[in-house]
Amino acid sequence: MSRRAADKRFFLHTLGCKVNWCDSDTLVRAAQARGWQQVRVARDAHIAIVNTCTVTAHADATARKIIRALKRANPAAPLIITGCYARTDAAALARVADGLHIVPDATHGATLALMESLVDPHHATADNDVVQTVERAASRTRAFIKIQDGCDQYCAYCKVPLARGAARSVPVRAVRELVRLRAAEGFQEIVLSGVNLAQYNDQGAGLADVVRAVAALDCVPRIRISSVEAHVVNDALMQVFADYPALMPHLHIPLQSGSPRVIERMRRPVSRAQFMAAARAFYACRPDAVITTDVLVGFPGETEEDLADTLAVIDELAFGKVHVFPFSPRPGTMAAGMKPRIAPAEIRARETRVLAAARAAANRCRIRCAALPLHVLIEQQRRGWWEGFSQNYLRVRSRRLGLRPGQIVELTLNAAETQFVEP
Numbered sequence: 391m392s393r394r395a396a397d398k399r400f401f402l403h404t405l406g407c408k409v410n411w412c413d414s415d416t417l418v419r420a421a422q423a424r425g426w427q428q429v430r431v432a433r434d435a436h437i438a439i440v441n442t443c444t445v446t447a448h449a450d451a452t453a454r455k456i457i458r459a460l461k462r463a464n465p466a467a468p469l470i471i472t473g474c475y476a477r478t479d480a481a482a483l484a485r486v487a488d489g490l491h492i493v494p495d496a497t498h499g500a501t502l503a504l505m506e507s508l509v510d511p512h513h514a515t516a517d518n519d520v521v522q523t524v525e526r527a528a529s530r531t532r533a534f535i536k537i538q539d540g541c542d543q544y545c546a547y548c549k550v551p552l553a554r555g556a557a558r559s560v561p562v563r564a565v566r567e568l569v570r571l572r573a574a575e576g577f578q579e580i581v582l583s584g585v586n587l588a589q590y591n592d593q594g595a596g597l598a599d600v601v602r603a604v605a606a607l608d609c610v611p612r613i614r615i616s617s618v619e620a621h622v623v624n625d626a627l628m629q630v631f632a633d634y635p636a637l638m639p640h641l642h643i644p645l646q647s648g649s650p651r652v653i654e655r656m657r658r659p660v661s662r663a664q665f666m667a668a669a670r671a672f673y674a675c676r677p678d679a680v681i682t683t684d685v686l687v688g689f690p691g692e693t694e695e696d697l698a699d700t701l702a703v704i705d706e707l708a709f710g711k712v713h714v715f716p717f718s719p720r721p722g723t724m725a726a727g728m729k730p731r732i733a734p735a736e737i738r739a740r741e742t743r744v745l746a747a748a749r750a751a752a753n754r755c756r757i758r759c760a761a762l763p764l765h766v767l768i769e770q771q772r773r774g775w776w777e778g779f780s781q782n783y784l785r786v787r788s789r790r791l792g793l794r795p796g797q798i799v800e801l802t803l804n805a806a807e808t809q810f811v812e813p
Contacts, residue, residue: 400421401467408583450475470501470504472492491504533579536560537565540586547689559590613634613637643681649692678762690725716738756803766779768795775787
């Protein structure tokens with residue numbers, strides 16, 4: 391191997407949401423086209439990259455921890471920091487370690503140009519593909535396609551609009567073409583992703599329109615929507631679910647709080663009543679429908695009554711999973727200066743209560759689904775168990791013989807042991 395080829399090895403660590411994974415995959419594809427080789431171990435790399443997340447203070451802390459670990463693992467390798475944390479607080483990142491290369495530019499082209507210049511100062515590139523995907527498993531089971539980026543919503547607690555910029559959408563025609571390409575590569579499931587899919591708009595075509603256009607291609611067995619706000623879970627979208635069985639019966643609909651008062655203080659785009667109506671409509675649309683959600687605990691001014699409202703929603707809707715986040719003030723957001731603040735110990739106590747309610751709800755969800763046929767896309771084998779996701783996004787496992795990655799099989803959930811699937 392020539393020294394030039396050896397010098398074009400890179401290690402990439404990605405944090406955060408599916409959109410970040412999409413961005414990372416675009417960088418990987420562009421780098422490989424330029425002769426770069428991605429390696430799995432940081433010490434084997436000539437350059438290391440961290441694609442950061444900044445959705446919470448914990449996400450920031452995790453990024454700093456990873457950066458320090460990579461510096462210890464391979465101190466000679468230049469370390470490039472990109473992603474949302476790099477865009478919103480480059481100064482804070484610069485204090486984490488000496489000699490970091492921080493890329494606040496939102497395009498993968500800027501990162502690739504820096505990679506090239508670190509190898510050869512006289513050579514750089516600046517590609518900027520709009521449509522992006524990520525392969526989450528070597529078996530090519532699922533491809534994530536970013537059809538939208540940015541957000542104009544400005545919820546009081548959220549830093550994402552500061553990191554991602556204004557809402558923008560990939561044209562329907564380009565989305566359809568990329569779906570065809572990924573289907574030809576052998577992917578069994580396409581996941582349509584975005585920072586705020588509710589704001590998808592291609593010359594008047596909204597989310598239901600682009601989902602219908604993709605489903606109508608009939609070139610991939612499974613299509614999934616990553617995360618949507620409740621106000622676009624409307625009649626038009628429900629009709630697409632009814633018309634196309636390939637559209638998987640799972641939605642991630644952020645709740646954040648079940649309290650009407652707190653929702654208003656959060657500046658959320660939907661009311662509790664809208665959220666409940668959307669969830670009930672989706673459950674009525676498909677008998678195997680499952681909803682997952684996000685809940686933010688300890689928002690300034692949240693009372694015991696507000697928390698009780700949130701627990702009541704979790705109990706009624708029996709979510710398949712609840713991602714629970716403790717409130718942390720994000721610089722630059724409206725909530726950073728809101729009062730009264732909840733004491734950290736009280737936030738932790740409330741988080742514990744919400745997590746317990748979430749586990750109970752998830753257990754009821756899986757018991758309900760035990761009576762239904764589950765069509766599972768097998769992704770990997772680990773410790774003797776085959777693992778994959780059902781059509782309604784339940785993670786299930788089986789010891790059945792003869793399974794393989796990329797296979798879609800019908801399994802029956804064991805209601806007595808709801809975390810597993812048995813042959």
